[in-house]
Amino acid sequence: MTLQALAVRDDLLSAQQTAWDALGEPGTWWTGAERLALAAETRRAEVCPLCAERKQALSPQAVSGSHGATDLLPAAAVEAVHRIRTDPGRLSARWAQGLLADGPRGQALSDGAYVELISVVATVVLVDTFAQGLGQARRPLPRPRPGAPSRHRPAAARPDGAYVPMIPRGENSGPEADLYPAGFVPNVLRAMSLVPAAVRGFFALHGAHYVDVAGVTDPTIGGRAISRPQIELIAARVSALNACFY
């Protein structure tokens, strides 16, 4: 398939299409319509005046205000989406705990809903960033599909050093047996394990753009038109620009 005479490999486009279509499907904690509202909010955050002001402030906590109302999403979800989209490098444990305990106006987010929210934001950021890099128009959001969220919570998930519970290494059994590869399991792969569907969906997408999960720790594995050192330089530079410590 070709986009404006620039050939994009089919597996990459397929991964994006699969992830994009899934935005409209009922998830684990959010309905399809709610997931699409999260996706739309991710885009709206880019032009949010409050976020812009907070980004310039020495501390985002010093700037109060509203991101604007939305019908489908609680205020805590809107706050989470906006902060993750626009200022991820300054998210804090206190901020996350506040969302999960009380939330703005007393509307707390469950930890599972928060994790799934993160996966939606990350998916939109990935696909939109790629489109921007290519100079392409953004994909329109899909239509919502009917159905209820699964509400599946892995029995093995527990507090494990992050803001949200995670499934410990070696304890991904039963329905989660496929979640981790053999060998070393980096924390970034465990990060969203409270919502296994988010892990599967996001890392299928991510793997098509970077290196497959199983090959991450093997520096000899590339399989792309640029070398692994070139890949890792880009990855590290992006992460430095985002001030991402991990």
Added chain:
Amino acid sequence: MDLQAVVGTASAAGDLPPHGLLLSRLAEAVLRGDEGDIAAVRSALRTALGDAGLVDALAVVAAFNAIDRVADATGIPLDKATHQATADMRASLGIDAFRANHADDSADPPAPEQG
């Protein structure tokens, strides 16, 4: 590889992978959202790497612009082995300052993985 390129302070391309400075500029332009600069770097990289190379470079930019947010939003600690192996590098490049950005007035930054 000259790791100063990661934090944008590499002075020469000699110690970088091929087209390293251009690849770094691509990341900067895309994250800055500067359409003009993106187009210029994209054109240069298309000449240097070909279509497939350009696409794969953009794919990595997109992938890490996303996964950085997963890491920061979930507050995952650095993997123990990585924390130990990169102590000197992080200090020399100033990367430890990124961890401090997550601190609140009354909270400590995320601790490294225990055990």
